Amino acid sequence: MQLSLHSDYALRILMALAASGRRLSVDDVARQFDISRNHLAKVAQELQAQGFITTTRGRNGGMELAQEPQDIIVGDVVRRFERLDGFVSCLGLGASDCVVNGVCGLKPALSGALDAFLAHLDTYRLADLTPNRKAFLARLEAVE
Amino acid sequence: MQLSLHSDYALRILMALAASGRRLSVDDVARQFDISRNHLAKVAQELQAQGFITTTRGRNGGMELAQEPQDIIVGDVVRRFERLDGFVSCLGLGASDCVVNGVCGLKPALSGALDAFLAHLDTYRLADLTPNRKAFLARLEAVE
Numbered sequence: 001m002q003l004s005l006h007s008d009y010a011l012r013i014l015m016a017l018a019a020s021g022r023r024l025s026v027d028d029v030a031r032q033f034d035i036s037r038n039h040l041a042k043v044a045q046e047l048q049a050q051g052f053i054t055t056t057r058g059r060n061g062g063m064e065l066a067q068e069p070q071d072i073i074v075g076d077v078v079r080r081f082e083r084l085d086g087f088v089s090c091l092g093l094g095a096s097d098c099v100v101n102g103v104c105g106l107k108p109a110l111s112g113a114l115d116a117f118l119a120h121l122d123t124y125r126l127a128d129l130t131p132n133r134k135a136f137l138a139r140l141e142a143v144e
Numbered sequence: 145m146q147l148s149l150h151s152d153y154a155l156r157i158l159m160a161l162a163a164s165g166r167r168l169s170v171d172d173v174a175r176q177f178d179i180s181r182n183h184l185a186k187v188a189q190e191l192q193a194q195g196f197i198t199t200t201r202g203r204n205g206g207m208e209l210a211q212e213p214q215d216i217i218v219g220d221v222v223r224r225f226e227r228l229d230g231f232v233s234c235l236g237l238g239a240s241d242c243v244v245n246g247v248c249g250l251k252p253a254l255s256g257a258l259d260a261f262l263a264h265l266d267t268y269r270l271a272d273l274t275p276n277r278k279a280f281l282a283r284l285e286a287v288e
Contacts, residue, residue: 001147003232003254011250033243074253088147099177099287103280105273106155109218109265110147116264120257129249136247143243 007081009035009043014052014077015129018069019136023062032140043081050080065126074129075122084114151225153179153187155273158196158221162213162270163280167206176284187225194224209270218273219266228258 016029026044030037044063047053052072053063065072085091090098090107098104130136160173170188174181188207191197196216197207209216229235234242234251242248274280 001145001151001226001228002230003145007145008232015244015248015250082145084145086146088152100159100280100283103274103276103283104159105268105275106159109268109273113261113264117257117261120260121253124249124253129253130247131249132247136244139244139247 003078004082005039006043007078009040010047010077010081011074011129013040013044013047013063014065014072014126015136016140017053017063017065018126019130019133019140023056023060023064025062028062032143034143046081052077069127069130070125072126073122074124074126075118075120078121079118087114147222148226149183150187151222153184154191154221154225155218157184157188157191157207158209158216158270159273159280160284161197161207161209163274163277163284167200167204167208169206172206176287178287190225196221213271213274214269216270217266218268218270219262219264222265223262231258
């Protein structure tokens with residue numbers, strides 16, 4: 001059981017933007033975390049499509065948060081970036097394949113557990129993920 | 145984010161045993177769920193090592209629950225079968241690799257969310273996963 005790289009990278013971009021308080025390029029964030037630029041660029045597109053960031057083209061362009069860090073709910077980010085309908089095969093669309101589909105109590109138990117997982121993340125705002133903005137930023141900028 | 149096949153198969157073996165109330169072979173369960181016999185055999189060994197089942201060799205041998213279905217806590221099964229320390233890279237042993245290790249609030253947020261996930265599963269006993277034992281068993285036996 002692993003958080004997808006998709007969610008992990010989405011959260012890293014958002015945290016870097018929250019800590020820096022300025023426009024950052026995909027290259028900046030890729031360098032700061034030493035992660036794949038290409039994968040990060042796809043996640044950035046998705047963050048824009050989902051309304052979490054805005055992007056500006058050009059020499060001084062880059063990504064900016066579309067909302068204040070205290071207004072972005074962490075559970076919402078994970079909900080949008082994580083594929084949870086395939087958490088176990090019986091939660092997905094092909095659910096009826098399972099021989100005990102409809103008489104098995106595992107599906108509601110796991111659905112409830114995923115709800116509890118997300119509900120916990122709903123208690124965090126993006127701002128909570130960089131509790132000490134200066135220290136977070138110092139670490140990121142030390143890389144550059 | 146997906147439950148590992150390891151946990152999924154462990155739960156299926158336990159549910160089949162709980163529903164049938166009798167000794168079952170790995171072959172029986174593999175046939176009932178139409179899943180890999182070899183993978184299931186490894187999971188059965190682990191279930192025995194963890195004290196959830198006992199196994200008997202020989203012609204009439206097979207797997208039996210080591211505890212009553214109402215005494216087996218679903219959260220305990222998932223805790224033993226799921227690798228949660230690698231849920232995100234920063235939860236694992238190589239955590240110090242991350243540039244923001246120690247100043248990032250994501251790690252405690254995700255740890256808490258995983259605790260909430262497991263705490264929800266702790267409210268279920270194995271017996272709750274086959275609420276209608278007869279119907280569950282009828283489905284499994286229809287395969288044979």
